[in-house]
Amino acid sequence: MQPNWYRRNGETITLTLHVQPGAKRSEIVGLHGEALKIKLAAPPIEGRANDALLKFIAELFAVPLRNAELKQGGQSRHKVVTVTGSKVPPESLLIVQ
Secondary structure, eight states, X not given: OOOTTEEEETTEEEEEEEEEOXXXXXXXXXXXXXXXXXXXXXXXXTXXXXXXXXXXXXXXXTOOGGGEEEEXXXXXXXXXXXXXXXXXXXXXXXXXX
């Protein structure tokens, strides 16, 4: 059974995230309900946390920044992000901690 925090559709991975901005460092914390919880070092000011989130996700999935896109939750802690063209399995993100 596939976890609820991501879906794969061909080359696209859709992630459901719970983001906590303003942390000491950016890291994956684990699961938060049916979302992957990520702490971000960036403050939630003028979209900086969203920019930092997309950069962090692109690095985790080893794709160019243009392949990570915020789909929902621009002003919320609950976000939906898509990643295209990654060979990194989403399950491996929980092991990286």
